Amino acid sequence: MADNSQWQEISQKGLWSNNPALVQLLGLCPLLAVSGSVVNALGLGLATMLVLLCSNIAVSLIRKTVSDAVRLPAFVMIIASLTTCIELLMQAFTYELYTILGIFIPLIVTNCAILGRADAFASKNPVLPAAWDGLMMGLGFMLVLVTLGGIREILGSGTLFANMHLLFGEGARGWTLTLFANYPGFLVAILPPGAFIITGFLIAIKNVIDKHLQERAAAKKDKPVKGSKRVRTTGKIA
Numbered sequence: 001m002a003d004n005s006q007w008q009e010i011s012q013k014g015l016w017s018n019n020p021a022l023v024q025l026l027g028l029c030p031l032l033a034v035s036g037s038v039v040n041a042l043g044l045g046l047a048t049m050l051v052l053l054c055s056n057i058a059v060s061l062i063r064k065t066v067s068d069a070v071r072l073p074a075f076v077m078i079i080a081s082l083t084t085c086i087e088l089l090m091q092a093f094t095y096e097l098y099t100i101l102g103i104f105i106p107l108i109v110t111n112c113a114i115l116g117r118a119d120a121f122a123s124k125n126p127v128l129p130a131a132w133d134g135l136m137m138g139l140g141f142m143l144v145l146v147t148l149g150g151i152r153e154i155l156g157s158g159t160l161f162a163n164m165h166l167l168f169g170e171g172a173r174g175w176t177l178t179l180f181a182n183y184p185g186f187l188v189a190i191l192p193p194g195a196f197i198i199t200g201f202l203i204a205i206k207n208v209i210d211k212h213l214q215e216r217a218a219a220k221k222d223k224p225v226k227g228s229k230r231v232r233t234t235g236k237i238a
Contacts, residue, residue: 007132014136020113021144021199022206027111030104031145032195036156039163041149042142043097044104047090049138051082052114056134058082059122075118076109083108097166113141144202151198156190158183 020026027048035041058078066074087105090098098105108114117137122130154160158180164172188194 006129010129010133011136014133014138015140015143016206017210018137019140019144019206020137021141022203024113024116026113026116027141028199030107030111031141031148032192032199034101034104035145035149035152035195036190037153037163038146038149038161039097039167040100041145043090043094043167044101045138045142045145047086047105048108048111048114049135049142050086051079051108051111052117052138052141053131053134054082055079055114055118056122056130057127059118060125060127060130063123071123072115072119075115075123079114079118080109094167100166113137148195148198148202152189152194154179155186155198156194157185 018024021028021031030044030048034044055075055078059075062074083106086108087098090101090105117134121133125133150160153162158178160177160179161175164175168175186194189198
C-alpha cells in the first residue's frame with residue numbers, strides 16, 4: 001500500500017512537474033487542433049482521462065501474467081478497446097460534439113502519454129497507485145487543454161463556455177459568457193498558429209514559476225537557522 005508521500009509525488013508529477021502537455025510535450029496534435037473552445041477541449045480531455053485511467057488499471061491487473069514478448073501489443077489492444085468504448089459512448093450521448101472532434105477521438109489510441117504511462121508506471125505498480133497515476137496524468141493533460149481552449153475562445157470569439165450544451169445537455173445553453181460585446185474576433189487565436197503561440201506562452205510561464213520556486217527553495221535552504229551560533233576562529237594557536 002502506497003504511503004501519503006507516494007500519493008503526493010504522483011499527484012505533483014501528473015499535475016505539474018511531469019505534465020504530459022507542458023513537460024513531456026505528448027499529445028500535441030489534439031492539443032493544438034481541437035482546443036479552439038472550452039467545450040471541445042473539455043470533451044477531448046475527459047475522453048483522454050478516462051482512457052488513461054482505465055488503461056492503467058487494466059495494465060496493472062495483467063502486469064504479472066503478460067510476457068515481455070507481447071507486452072506492448074497487449075497494451076495497445078487494451079487502449080484501443082477502451083478508446084472504442086469511449087467513442088461509442090460519445091456517439092450515443094454527445095453526437096454533435098463527437099462529430100466536431102472527429103478523427104481526434106480515435107486518435108487517442110496513438111497518444112504517447114497513454115502508452116507511456118502504461119509501460120513506465122502501470123506495468124510496474126499495483127492497481128491503486130496505477131489508477132491514481134492515470135487519473136492525475138489525465139487530469140493534468142485535461143487542465144492544460146481546457147486552459148488553452150479558454151484562452152483561445154476568449155481571444156478568438158470574445159466568449160467563454162459557448163456551446164456547452166454539446167457536452168452537458170440543453171440545460172447548459174445558458175452558460176455562455178459574452179465577455180466583449182460586438183467583438184470582431186481574433187482569427188489567429190482560433191487557428192493552429194494561435195494554438196502554438198499560446199502553448200508556448202503557457203510553457204514559458206510554467207518555466208518561470210519553476211525557476212522562482214527553485215530559487216526560493218535554495219534561498220530557504222541556505223538561510224541560517226534562527227538562534228544558531230557561528231563559531232569565530234581567530235587563527236591563533238594557544
